[in-house]
Amino acid sequence: MDDLLKGLLGALRLLVSADPQVWGIIGTSLRVSLTALGLGALLGIPAGAWLGLRVKRPRWALALLYTAMGVPPVVLGLLVYVFISRSGILGSLGLPFIPRLFTVEAMIVAQALRALPLVTTLTMSAVMGVDAGLKQQVLALGATRLQLAAVVLREARTGVVVALVGGFAALISEVGAVMLVGGNVAGQTRVLTTAIVLETGQGNFDRALALGFVLLTLAFVGNLLLTRLQAVSAHG
Amino acid sequence: MAISNRSPTGPQIFAALATFVLLAGCAAAPPATPAPTAPPATKPAVSAAPTPTSIVAGPNEMILSTTTSTNDTGLLAALLPDFEAKNGIKVKVVAVGTGAALKLGEDGNADVVLVHARAQEDAFVAAGFGINRRDVMYNDFILVGPAEDPAKVAGLTSVADALKKIAAAGAPFISRGDKSGTNTKELELWKAAGIEAAGPWYNAIGQGMGQTLTFANERGGYTLTDRGTWLAQASKLKFLKVLVGGDSIAQNKDKALLNPYGVIQVNPARYPSVKAKYAEAFSAWITSLETQEKIAAFGQSQYGQPLFYADSEAWRKAHP
Numbered sequence: 001m002d003d004l005l006k007g008l009l010g011a012l013r014l015l016v017s018a019d020p021q022v023w024g025i026i027g028t029s030l031r032v033s034l035t036a037l038g039l040g041a042l043l044g045i046p047a048g049a050w051l052g053l054r055v056k057r058p059r060w061a062l063a064l065l066y067t068a069m070g071v072p073p074v075v076l077g078l079l080v081y082v083f084i085s086r087s088g089i090l091g092s093l094g095l096p097f098i099p100r101l102f103t104v105e106a107m108i109v110a111q112a113l114r115a116l117p118l119v120t121t122l123t124m125s126a127v128m129g130v131d132a133g134l135k136q137q138v139l140a141l142g143a144t145r146l147q148l149a150a151v152v153l154r155e156a157r158t159g160v161v162v163a164l165v166g167g168f169a170a171l172i173s174e175v176g177a178v179m180l181v182g183g184n185v186a187g188q189t190r191v192l193t194t195a196i197v198l199e200t201g202q203g204n205f206d207r208a209l210a211l212g213f214v215l216l217t218l219a220f221v222g223n224l225l226l227t228r229l230q231a232v233s234a235h236g
Numbered sequence: 237m238a239i240s241n242r243s244p245t246g247p248q249i250f251a252a253l254a255t256f257v258l259l260a261g262c263a264a265a266p267p268a269t270p271a272p273t274a275p276p277a278t279k280p281a282v283s284a285a286p287t288p289t290s291i292v293a294g295p296n297e298m299i300l301s302t303t304t305s306t307n308d309t310g311l312l313a314a315l316l317p318d319f320e321a322k323n324g325i326k327v328k329v330v331a332v333g334t335g336a337a338l339k340l341g342e343d344g345n346a347d348v349v350l351v352h353a354r355a356q357e358d359a360f361v362a363a364g365f366g367i368n369r370r371d372v373m374y375n376d377f378i379l380v381g382p383a384e385d386p387a388k389v390a391g392l393t394s395v396a397d398a399l400k401k402i403a404a405a406g407a408p409f410i411s412r413g414d415k416s417g418t419n420t421k422e423l424e425l426w427k428a429a430g431i432e433a434a435g436p437w438y439n440a441i442g443q444g445m446g447q448t449l450t451f452a453n454e455r456g457g458y459t460l461t462d463r464g465t466w467l468a469q470a471s472k473l474k475f476l477k478v479l480v481g482g483d484s485i486a487q488n489k490d491k492a493l494l495n496p497y498g499v500i501q502v503n504p505a506r507y508p509s510v511k512a513k514y515a516e517a518f519s520a521w522i523t524s525l526e527t528q529e530k531i532a533a534f535g536q537s538q539y540g541q542p543l544f545y546a547d548s549e550a551w552r553k554a555h556p
Contacts, residue, residue, distance in 0.1 A: 194442075
């Protein structure tokens with residue numbers, strides 16, 4: 001209880017005092033999660049819309065999607081690790097666009113791979129939930145498939161926002177993969193979750209708890225913003 | 237039927253939050269369970285790892301808290317059966333970082349500690365947590381780095397000179413950054429070299445020796461490692477080589493790189509539950525000439541050189 005209270009007070013102090021280390025960690029966390037979410041959404045929303053609109057969804061695609069959803073992030077991190085490692089399949093080629101291990105870019109790749117199936121599946125479900133009558137109506141009016149997708153996605157925007165909120169929450173709270181491919185370098189690839197692991201390991205429970213509260217607050221604010229956005233878009 | 241999403245309804249917001257909680261839960265870190273121990277009156281210079289609270293020693297058992305190096309190299313596994321047979325005591329080994337190992341003793345959760353961080357050991361005894369510190373053995377640290385050696389430190393006899401050149405070249409240095417014995421040593425060496433170890437070239441990763449070596453191998457960086465871990469892992473680290481410290485302890489020209497281990501009995505006056513008799517027996521046994529001979533020979537067959545050099549009083553008397 002004492003630790004918990006100290007952690008809460010510590011969190012307030014850390015945020016108010018504008019500790020540059022902590023803000024750096026928060027910044028890296030946000031940068032990695034939001035960039036990865038953006039990449040995931042860029043591919044995942046169209047993919048989800050495509051799958052959701054199809055009358056017969058290809059089984060292999062669904063199987064692949066659900067498998068990808070089920071892969072533990074740490075295994076995803078391991079796969080990225082062995083691919084881009086200096087002696088890995090991609091890493092050994094020395095290509096300029098392959099990120100090096102233990103960089104923010106490597107973390108973004110692993111996180112984007114995690115976000116992609118999440119966003120795709122949730123978008124697909126949202127699109128599938130749109131009234132079939134509307135689709136027929138839009139098609140009857142002579143809309144192209146692309147226009148149909150746009151209309152349906154607009155109708156399904158609540159679900160898409162849920163996909164993004166969920167994706168963000170999953171990414172920012174992920175530990176295993178970012179630890180493996182990011183390496184937890186102070187001031188470079190250290191994010192909230194890996195910093196919490198480190199501080200706990202060193203017995204600095206107040207600092208670990210403080211960072212934990214920061215993480216919770218961040219997720220809460222993110223949620224609040226997105227639900228607000230959703231409300232605005234629904235009215236507009 | 238109209239599609240009703242004019243504004244987010246209660247259930248929708250609930251769904252969003254529920255999804256968030258579910259997903260966050262799936263990905264969340266293992267819960268941090270703080271040890272329910274009150275902060276000790278005197279804190280050692282370095283904070284410790286969480287104290288495992290589940291270790292309980294039975295009537296014929298004792299708890300040895302030690303650093304990972306003595307366990308990971310296989311030294312304890314090779315030595316302990318002899319002690320256990322002679323005394324009819326089972327030794328439970330808790331291998332953690334030096335700070336954490338001392339913390340176990342500090343909280344009365346271990347009976348005897350075997351660690352390598354002289355300053356912290358002395359503080360531990362001075363604060364009344366431990367008694368009767370004895371020299372046991374030493375091994376050494378070496379500086380390893382990329383074979384291409386951008387900072388040109390290969391063959392230097394002084395680690396301080398090597399660190400200065402690395403800093404001047406801005407070559408990547410990988411630090412454990414975890415307040416372990418090795419990390420403490422590394423920070424002392426930077427201080428002695430008069431360099432502030434900070435900047436984009438200095439990577440503090442907060443991880444163990446194995447991960448740190450892997451990181452250095454991957455990123456072409458320099459790092460300080462204990463020789464035992466290096467020897468055990470060298471075959472997997474094809475981009476790295478020893479640059480300062482030579483191929484064996486005998487070749488290590490820099491005294492600053494030596495790494496002495498000490499054994500300390502946890503003070504029974506402070507914690508009556510401590511098995512003082514067993515702790516004393518262990519301390520006497522590990523410093524005895526017979527055990528010291530085994531320490532001196534350990535690793536010879538596997539690595540062609542010993543991993544630790546015996547250094548107890550009894551050994552020094554027998555080998556002046």
